[in-house]
Amino acid sequence: MLRQVLLAVSRSERAQRVVSTSPLTRDVVRRYVADDIGRAVDELTRRGLLVSVDHLGEDVHDRTQAEGAVQAYLALLGRLPDGSDVSVKLTALGLRLSEQLALDNAATICESAASRGITLTLDAEEHDTVAALHSIHATLRKEHPSVGVVVQAYLPDSVERCRRLEGARVRLCKGAYTAPDGYTSAAEIDRSFARCLRVLMAGTGYPMVATHDPRLIRIASALAVLEGREPTGFEFQMLYGVRPHEQERLAAEGARMRVYVPFGSDWYPYLMRRLAERPANLAFFARSLLSRG
Template sequence: MLRQALLAVSRSERAERVVSSSPLTRGVVKRYVADDIGAVVTELSDRGLLVTVDHLGEDVTDRAQAEGAVQAYLALLDRLPSGADVSVKLTALGLRLNEQLALDNAASICEAVADRGITLTLDAEEHDTVDALLSIHSTLRKEHPDVGVVIQAYLRDAAERCRKLESARVRLCKGAYSAPEALAFTSPKEIDRSFAKCMKILMNGTGYPMIATHDPRLVEIASALAVLAGRDATGFEYQMLYGVRPEEQERLASLGAQVRVYVPYGSDWYPYLMRRLAERPANLAFFARSLLTRT
């Protein structure tokens, strides 16, 4: 119930005004959202971690905003090292305005990253965007075979989607959005089972699995599945969020695993932050302390 409540708050303009206007939120925002993206990327790289960077912003309302999102990503590329990744939400590129517009904008970014040794991953969003997401991903792969896509394990058709994508770069995550019960698992146990099933499919495929979880048990299962599938450390990667379990990120990297940190930046942080709290409600206590503690 707390997760659903937080997801509802993430869509509340009134709540956003209250939270965003408080000077006391800066501490918690800075924990999860990069303030200086160049400095954060350099710091993580120096610690032996890979990065994927997300310029925050979604559900743009006109073409000018969508073009602004494209330009923000193009400007970002000069600040990223080879081997980095960018995470792109198609709604930020105009998906809810026109699917062709989003495809064209995503293709522009794909072309720009291709010569820089940087990859692009199409990020997951609300359940009603999944069909368009996968359609655009399929089209882009014809000219940009390394473009990745996200599958959310909380959706009931996740395993079927993974089977169709077993040769692609796929980021598997639990999911940070809501969906009707007919389309989505609701209990943590069901979501975990779906996640493990999807991991097995991806590990046994010919693509590149990107296992996005902070769950220690699922991390262990991923490691075991990789060994069983004959994958070495270069054959898959773990992905974790900026500000969440940094010690575990470094521990895995020190063991030789590839670990990529998802780093969001930009002023449109409110929906992202609320979804992070919904994913891991224990973070709500930290957030409350940040709001109530004056320095």
Template structure:
């Protein structure tokens, strides 16, 4: 196996290690690279980054970072951050020229584990009720909501909550991960009228019993799933930085006569900025996933694991004089 193939599982394991988190968080070089992927710690900083992206013709989805919440007070605090964020997004929305597009330029992304999904007792209900509160505030603000995917043990609970919430919030989106064996079937089930599905490759460490391990297998699964979504009646959200998949998405859309406002590309904040701008210039819809907050460690480590270039940049920054 290539070195990059060995590094990825090691980095994903490190993303859930409190000991390594303490070590990495103390490194002086860490903050500079974190700032590349994370849009600040406060709502004000996130909104400033969002406004800059919107001015360039891009759309945004904002995530208040946090996951695997172990205390109810933490989940309640996460809800309060989203409610404050939505108040500021409502004011930002007033400044956006309404072109009549069916696409919402403003969105927030939620991780149900941050809302209490893993709490002992009925974490499922706690997370659902917290998500409902946020969805209601988002609807009042004119902001879309998408429920993020996490590790495979949460998938059934997450999709169940999404189905419940869509009864009252029909524009609610969710995320499916192509590396899971089940995802092609989930795409078929969820590609109906009005659905919004963000398809990504997957960013957690999963066993071979539930997930493809080889990159080529993940890529092939992604393309199968993408074709299902493009042939469906919903709104596909193509979350990728892979040039081959970007080309395939454009080809699949043309084959089924999807218009520009009937699907979108999504990329992460701080990654492939020039490609983001190119797609916007070509009149594609491009949404940037914009995370903020203090709980950046897990997200940061998954970004390092995804691309060897990210990890190499980080390691070089630890060497004295390497940043000159």
């Protein structure tokens, strides 16, 4: 129930105005959303961590906004080191207007990224975009084999999705949205995540294990060993500002550890979804507010 409430709040303009204008909120947001993307990337890289950068923004409703998102990513690419990744939401590129528009815009970013040694991952969104997400990903892979895509374990077809993505870069996450037939309990989602891990680790693609859950991290590590994967054959991903010591520990042990770094002014929906993804984070963010107050 709390998850549903938080997701509803993430779409509330009134709640956004209240939360966004609080000085305390802005102070906490800076811990989880980079205010200076160049400085944040440099610091993470210095600590031996990889990055995937998300220019926040989604659900644009005119072509000018979509073009603005493309230009923002093209400018961003010039500030990232080789081996970086950019995470792109297709609704920011005009998916709500036209699937072809989103495809064309994603292809433009892919081409520029590839020329700089940077990969692109198509990010997760609402359940009604999943079909278009995978259709666009399949088309892009024909010319850009390294383009990645997200699979959300809360969706009941996630295991089958993983099977169909043989050979691809796949970011596996629990999911921060809802669907009419989606898993809702933590236990169901964790079991689905583990099933997806087994498929991805046994396959020929490149698994990107996006979780902060210690148990799932251990499962992923064990499966990698069982399947004979080298440390370079998969990676862990965690959010900027969340479990930074664990991020450094994994990197120090030789794992590929990538940090998902969001930046930009449109941070409110992102923050609310992070709370909805794991409502226990409410206490974590509350403590952060109190400690800063």
